Structures are given as structure tokens and as C-alpha cells.
Amino acid sequence: MTYEHTALITGASTGFGLALARALVARGGRVIGTARHADRLESARRELGPAFLAVPGDITDPRHRADLAATVRAAGPLDLLVNNASSLGPSPLPPLLDYPLDELERLYRTNIVAPLAVLQFALPLLGDAGVVVNISSDAGREPYPTWGGYGSSKAALDQLTAVLGAEHPEIAIYAFDPGDMRTAMHQAAFPGEDISDRPEPETVVPALLRLIARRPPNARYAAGDFADLDAVR
Template sequence: MTNTALITGASRGLGLALARSLAGAGWNLVLTARGAEDLEKVAAELGATAIPGDVAEAAHRERLAAAVPTLDLLVNNASGLGATPLPKIAGYPLEAFRVLLETNVIAPLSLIQATIPAVRAARGAIVNITSDAATGAYEGWGGYGATKAALEQLSNVLAAEEPDVAVWWADPGEMNTRMLADAVGAEEAAGAADPEDVARALHELIDRRPASGRVSLQ
């Protein structure tokens, strides 16, 4: 039987690289991202189902859940950076932080809640992409890091509550992505890891299916 995965933020970066890796192994893929044109190109390349939209919108999450009545793998990869240039906590715009919480915490939790019956039935897995900013005190990264810390604790408790589901909160490390370039500049981002290398490590993790927990991919 073919495995099915739902990947958010799948039009570029780690999401795209993982989609390509899983497609090469014969997975059935349902992909989402905000950029419809780029997502449709990826879906055509991989023979996947594209459902463009913003995971922060409840109606879009409902469409995604309806598209995966059976689900072996949910990858909550879509993420926002927040206010830029990266502000210090003392001056972080509160409305921008609310939006970031909606994208980085509420959206993945809501998608987990919507799909967990299908994941349970498949004895499947959930991957929540996190960051070392969730645990380290990096100047300017407080808003983003706080959302990832919340996602990590949600993952930790979910793993305890769902013993038949593998739950990994995976730290990909710094990658050469548009998000990192927006945060630190393109020149510095160019020296970071290739998302394809990180995707290979994540695919190996999915195949090995270790116990639930926090995982570093670099």
C-alpha cells in the first residue's frame, strides 16, 4: 500500500526538498503552500496533489484534512519569520507576534487536531519543524524562537498522549533558504546547509521511525 504524506510549506526550501525525496520513494503526496503558481509546478513535477492556501486560515486547514482521509505522515513545515529586521523583545510589535503565533503555533496544532484520526488509524507519524531558536537566546530571534518553543512543548505533550503515533520535533539547523536570507542577508545564508541534505536526513528519520522526541537534523 502506498504511503500518503501531507507537507505544508512545500513550494520551496526544506518542504520542497522533502517532497522530492519522498516522491522518489513512491509516496503519495498532498502539498500546500501560499504561492499557488510555484506549488502547482512542484505538484506537476512530482505527480502530487496541490492545495494552495494559507495554513493560518481555518477553512484552508479544513480542505487539507478533507483531502487526506488516510494519512501516514503529517509534516508541519510552513512557518513565518515575523517582524523584520529582527526586533529585540522589548520592542517586538505585539500584533506581528500575534500573527506569528497564528502561523507557527495555532496552525500546526489545528492541522494536527484535524488529521489525528487518520494518523492514528495508520499508526503514522507527525513531524513538526522547529529551530534551535526555540532553546537558544539569540538576539533578535525572540519572537520566532518563542513560537517554536511553544510548538516543541505541544509536540512533547502530544507524544506522551499519542503512544501509537510517532511525533518528532525536528530542528533542521541553519539552511540556505529565503527565510534565513530575509533574517541575516543572502550572503550569510549562502553559507548554511543545503535543504536537500537536511531533507535526506529527515527522510532517513521517517524511514527509521525512532521513538518520539526532539531530533537534530544536522
């Protein structure tokens, strides 16, 4: 079967990653999806069919990344990479002076080191029309109390993205802030609280698709920058 495009999405089993995978498959694309929870990823594979290639594993594990790289190479040219996999850190979120340093190191491995490791094998596989999206957060810019671990990791990811964009101007490389969403990770940040007022991930996907379609200069963007369809045509 011929696909319109091929995308690699980390953290593809739930939340925003799964919502994006659904949208890309619906548009005739093929998605290589990875996530730690094999059962959830298998559920996504059953839902999306042969257009979704499931590669379960922990993105911080070099052996898993090697398997993932082999799958991507075998699939042929890569059009889109979305580094969506992320860790919140401990829940409830601790203040920095109480932050367990082993947890902080684990957080940085997931949110900074792993995305770069994926980019190191995937970027050479992207064609001239390829697009890279690293999922960011406003916590990387705003000094929210108790968000220092997660926020600092996203600030570092933003800078990593900016430098890569400067080093590779021939490829579209973006940091994308989707805003608050009704996801399991966001719920973990507010244990016991009602987050039903947050938008579903599916409602944010169109903004990312508009970013990819428009291909503006390499930079950091937020979903709100592409909320109005007429404004980005």
C-alpha cells in the same frame, strides 16, 4: 495508481518542504502539499506530477484547513504529517521590547496554532504506523538576540509536540530541528548577508527520512542526530 505512502506537508512549495516532497515522490509516495503561494505550489505540481496534490492556501485560515482536511480524507489513509509551514516574523528581526505585538500574534498563529489545528484533523487519519513531524529550530532552545519572537514560537511548538507525544504514545510524534539551511526564510533573517555557506535543504532531507524509518521514542531530534547512516540502522 497505487502509492507506497501518503504524506501531508505544509509549506511544500519551496525550501525544505519542497525538497522533502521531491524525495517522498521519488520513493513512490504521494504528497498532499499546501502553501500560501499558489504559483509556487503549481510549479511544484508540474514538476512532481500526479503524485503531488496541490492545495493552495493560508494554513492559518480555518476555511483553507477545512478544504485541506477534505482532500486528506478523500485521499485515504495518511502515513506522514509534516508541519513545515512557518513564519519568521518581521525582517530585520526586532528585539523583543520593540516587537510589534500584532506581528507577534500573527507569528504565533502560523507557528503554533496552525500546526495544532492541522493535527486536530489529521491525527485521527493516521494509522498505527503513522508519523508526525513538527519542524523546529535551535532558536527555540538558544537565547539568540532578536530571535525572541520566532524562537519563542518554536519553543512552544516543541512543548506542544512533547505533550502530544505523551498523550498519544501509539503514534510516532517528533519535533525535528533541521539546522540552518539556504532558504528564503533564512535569508530574510540575515538581509543583505551572504548565506551561501548554509547547506541546501536537499542535503538535510536524508536525516529526516532516517528519523522516520527508525521511529525512535517520541522526542525532539536534530538533523545531526541522524547524520551518520550507519549509526541509525
